Amino acid sequence: MAADTPQNQTSQFPNGGGHTGELIRSFDWSKTPLGPISSWPESLKTVTNMLLQSPVPIVLLWGEDGIMIYNDAYSGFAGSRHPQLLGSKVREGWAEIADFNDNVMRVGLSGRTLAYENQELTLIRHGKPAPVWMNLDYSPVMDESGKPAGVIAIVVETTKQVLAQRQLRESEERFRALTSATSDIIYQFSADWKEMRALDGRGLLSDTERPTINWQETYLLPEDRPAVLAKVEEAIRTKSVFQLEHRVRQADGGLGWMLSRAVPIMDEKGEIVEWFGAATDTTERRQYEEHLRLVVHELNHRVKNNLAMTQAIAAQTFRGDIDLKEAQNRFASRMVALGQANDLLTGERWVGASLGGAIEQAIKPHAPDDGRCTVEGDEDVKLSPKTALALTLAMHELATNALKYGAWSNGEGRVDVRWSTGNDAEGKRRLRIEWRESGGPDVRPPARRGFGSVLIERGLAREMGGTVTMEYLPTGLVCTVEAPENLYAER
Structure with a gap:
């Protein structure tokens, strides 16, 4: 593409903007409905300079056709479509969601705003269609006369977070299904075992629906506590599975036996954040x-x-x-x-x-x-x-x-x-x-x-x-x- 003229204008505008700023300065805007940079209104130049300085993905859709001007952060979001999207019409640049962007332009140019949280769209960014989730905020941009002349969009991709939350929900659902299917007692402890966060006693032990630090007095006999705590300390020190068969106070006031087994849950640094466990009633055995x-x-x-x-x-x-x-x-x-x-x-x-x-x-x-x-x-x-x-x-x-x-x-x-x-x-x-x-x-x-x-x-x-x-x-x-x-x- 040929450089815009005059040369002194392209060297001064836009200011900075990294790699995308250089592309904007060297782009032949005369072949677009915007015309050469020298003819751009001050409102368009101001918004362009503003978005180029932002670390957040921002794209400006100017005019009825929604001509696209964006920053380096947005170019990363665009993927293989960059730099072809620069200076293109938004309905053509993102043809697979033309109807969605048509509504954006209609609402924005009428002076209204739009906001979407974790909006799912199917985009072609790396050679094939793929679902993408985004937080989108659209606002109108006024020209010198005070009328809407374009739409500015802040685009934050949330695909990783959405998929992670979905995976977490699926994992939790599988965990709930597993705990519902088993007759074992299920419990949860803090990393240091000082706090029992939850316990489903299955009618054998008293349930603990709220975190408690008095779990030893509730479930263990005084003479059994040293052996249980010694096994707990060993599991914490070695970051290994806790397993022990010991006596417990049952919900009906009687004494029983439980085979208890708990596994540590680690964070990214390999540190224990909590313990999940299950206990089997071995009283009859x-x-x-x-x-x-x-x-x-x-x-x-x-x-x-x-x-x-x-x-x-x-x-x-x-x-x-x-x-x-x-x-x-x-x-x-x-x-x-x-x-x-x-x-x-x-x-x-x-x-x-x-x-x-x-x-x-x-x-x-x-x-x-x-x-x-x-x-x-x-x-x-x-x-x-x-x-x-x-x-x-x-x-x-x-x-x-x-x-x-x-x-x-x-x-x-x-x-x-x-x-x-x-x-x-x-x-x-x-x-x-x-x-x-x-x-x-x-x-x-x-x-x-x-x-x-x-x-x-x-x-x-x-x-x-x-x-x-x-x-x-x-x-x-x-x-x-x-x-x-x-x-x-x-x-």
Whole structure:
């Protein structure tokens, strides 16, 4: 393009403006509706000088055709269309949005303004159409007569911000969907874990809808806090995942167990800004593991007792002058009875039992066959499997002790088991079971309470919902069970 004339004017106007300013000075404006720069009105020159000094993308649309004059910042926005846009008609320069710019010119030249926030337009800037988001502000520019002669536009592209916000919203929606789909407890902490910002307790823990610094008092037991905080400090120091299974105070006031796992969220500098975590309720699993541990302990105890009982039964069966064949048959019969009692203990073949049947089945392998045992009651009671198992374990333990140390450990002692039912003072059904030993060795209270005593007194009392009392009388052990019959009986 040829340089405008006269030369002294092009060298003085416009003032500065960087690369785009040089293009404006060297552009042949005589081939445009604006005419040579020497003929431009002062209003046009003033606005041109102003926009060239601005760091913000600005474009001037002059005249009815909207001839384009812009600055360096806008040339970056124009992309590959620069410098061809300079001096072109806006409707032709941006042909893909001609209707949009036609409205801009109509409104601007009528003296009104327009403003758009995050306006989406499809533009061809780098060889192919692409969506673009912009903040656009349009204002009329007056000539010397005070009439609108052009429109000035401030163009700020917000494409990156819009896409980032959209990506953030999509990420948040996916996160919300994930948290809605899972039954895990979801929580959020500050970078230093001093503030719990939110917690969705899923009904298991109390929700924390507002940030709180008292989360330790709310959820943790005092004796557990040092271990939890030590794990937190390690995760913060190493900027790694926090993971720990620990006890918690539940929303209903009870205690439970949670497997908690939290990940740090980093900023651009690699510094932790917050933590997001999830916690799984492991209370049932922990209870099952504890139950399994007790079962294994009980199994070990049973195996040892069975070996001891087998030895005691053998000693009793083959003691003194006996008919060997008869003794062998009696011993075999007792071994079968012992095996049947074990079937009852494990519940492998039993779904329910009567009170009398459970007692007889439990003590039969241990009781001598010379009439030194009585089992009787005023009426039979149907037991649930769980209650019958607890009672059988207790009777099994009492019979074992009687055979090893009590009334059945000599040839004279006996055991009488009796039960009765009736109403208490409030008219509620009650059951009383009494195990009474007599004629055995002298009885002294044990120096310490073994597993068997605990099983009888605590386990049986808990399962039957009553009380169990063990009296070590000089004449023999007396074990008394008193319980509300309707808690376990199936009438």
